[in-house]
Amino acid sequence: MYTDILIIGAGVIGCAVARELSAYEASITVLDRACDVSEGASKANTGLVHAGFDAEPGSMKAKTNVRGAAMFQDLCEELGVPYVQNGALVVGFEEEDRFVLEGLLKRGEENKVEGLKILSGKEALKLEPNLNPNISYALSIPSAGITSPYELTFALADHAAVNGVSFQFNQEVKNLNLDEDGLWRVTTNQGEFTAKILINCAGEQSAVLHNMISAEPLHIIHRRGQYYLLDRIQPVPFERTVFQCPTKMGKGVVVSRTVHNNMIIGPTAEDIEDGQDTSTTAEGLKTVVEKSCLTWPGLALRSTISNFSGIRAHEKGGDFIIGEVNGAKGAYEAVGIESPGLSAAPAIGEMLRGLIVKKEGLQKKASFVPPIKRPKPFNEMTVEEQAKAVEENPLHGHIVCRCEVVTEEEIRQAIRRPVGATTLDGVKRRVRAGMGRCQGGFCSPKVIDILSEELNLPKTEITKSGGQSYLLTGNITDALKGEE
């Protein structure tokens, strides 16, 4: 199959780039080895929009983070993705932490982050009374925010798709070659793609792909971060995201509310061999709890609803690598996109688009379709709005997920979106059915029914998250026949 532009990786970076380029005259295809958009690091991170105080001044990280963070408000507004500028605090517990915080402040000012201020422990406690009373100082970062990383990625993908971008899933890249006629030939487990322009946004695999086409090898370290997610039934203890001051004991963990008012605590930082090993460990989870208690002494694990881990793609050099691939004509890349990659994503998309449009001489399309505005979730509507929604569509009157109050209509819409859900997890991340305290115990049989109906597949073909993750192994009579 030929496409003008082939993007490898349907995470937040690949989708941001695809969306930017979809405004230009070119056929675009996005490949991903997973079954859906946002299946890698984009689905498993803290969901923070960092202000940019932390990155080395002058680095690619600093540049794209600060620019990306500035784009977030408008982007999320346009796409209808939740975003809250809730502010952040970096808290220290020792007298000498003041020096570390002052260092961060200075670095932030160099990066042109506005509004940074050192607070006394007392001032910090006034802002966030549930903090550990032993806080010595805090750095206040009013411009920090939070978003829903996978909802952002889905929205970027949908917007790209309505502008003609094709998404191809379950495509694992095996080989990359530049033809004699100057075309990129990409072999996957399913077939072959040719393209004039190749963009590597493959996250954890980005160095592997880079090394297939470049003489200057890169090396990705897989850094796993484990998290706990808490039930949103318990009141949010902190409005702001709370970081811990880095000490000689290492980097602390983050305690933050999410845009849906769950609390998220973590991550750990463990370098591991297998970049796909997103399992959690007893040790890792214990570390998360111990460190979180330092910030939040009132933490009660009674209300955990999930634990999970994500893998950051840390390039050995420590910075993002964004631009043309040296010595590989028509190939571009975003490699080593770890934290603050989510915050930087809009800027990385913009930057690669600018570069590619200029280098490849792309022409702007006469018309660019605006994003389909995400409907307001039923759960967030007023009673009057809910009444109207049910009147207009009776399927809104059928609540499928009782914990998160998700309607049948919302689940059907999640499947019918431009890049729609095909799995139980896909539905969960798009509309939160199964995201609540029962973790899909009650609604998953019903969601499987709806998926089976909408996708016209037998229930036994429906998976949790693609691949071999089948949910049902057969009907009950078949199971008995197997015994004979």
Add this chain to the structure above:
Amino acid sequence: MRHFSREVDVLIVGGGPAGLGAAIAVKENGIDNLLVLERANFLGGILGQCIHNGFGLHRFGEELTGPEYAQRDIDRVKELGIEIQTETMVLSVGEDLVVSAVSSKNGMQLIKAKAIILAMGCRERPRGALGTPGTRCAGIYSAGTAQQFVNLEGYMPGKRVVILGSGDIGLIMARRMTLQGAKVLACVELMPYSSGLNRNIVQCLQDYDIPLYLSHTVIDIKGKDRLTGVTIAKVDDNRQPIPGSEKDLECDTLLLSVGLIPENELSQGAGVDLSPLTSGPVVDDSFQTSIPGIFTCGNVLHVHDLVDYVSEESFKAGRSAAQYIKGLLPPADTVQVLDGEGVRGTVPQRIRLGQEESIALMFRPSGVFRNAVCTVTSGGRQIARKRAQIFTPGEMVTINLKKEEVAALSDSVTVSIERSK
């Protein structure tokens, strides 16, 4: 002023055994304007998927299946002409006794009630609440979800099964999956005793040679897409895994039966006081909550072992709600019921003074007590006593206060278990 879709005397949230029992009692006690709201498209709640027998021994003196038990109440409800709305989800219950509910058929309704009976039942504790590490693969279900797949949908959730927790639904599913051709490798229980009924241990595990590993837990979950295995380990007295005791079990399914949680989001929204011990509302002996006019019964109040007792409780709650409507349940001074040694989460938590009716106190022992005595004391005097060969957390204890003892109450009541000397 708010517009109400309608006004009723008694509104019952939930059409499972508790809601149905309460509805029958409300009507039989002379209140006609009542409405039951049920979120599913059928009545009877979880009984519909409990196709095994063993229900109704206490109430009917015979062994019924879940659907048969439920049908008796459904028939009675229909006979009494009680109005039911199914596929109707209650979204909120207000302190002012205004309920919002939504359905495809009737849209959004705001209903004003004079009394409300909360009967939402309970839900299963999911994997996420346990903090068990490992991958997030397919093939991990709560036992009740698996039961729904098998008994209502006709699908098998897996072929090689390990069960974590020895709650009754897990035990029942061990047998059910076996009968349906699956291999059940083990039932793994963290505590040194089962949390299920003894009869289920015998009939569902022992009869099928399924080993029960007490003081064991699952410490790792493996498999990238679908579950491929779990690691179990023995735990010490502090429930911590003992290094060296690990054992790998190859399986494609892990069923969890690790506890039931009363589903009190609506109660919480209304501002009803909840007990941290039962996770259900705090009630007096009329099953009235901290909000006048809001009553509750069944598994949303505290998790029962047997549906027979749920029905019994719901009749009492229904009768109280009817009395409340008729003005026969005036506010009264109460004394507290306190958990003493060996006792956890006694219901009711308060007893009204100045009445003459016997009262059943229900609780779960906090551990296993052999050859022990349960006592109830008040004002330094023993007012009830029950001896048993064994008290265990898996079986709820009921101890009755005679009406003359209730009438004489003036001080708080303490329930305790003492080992016999």
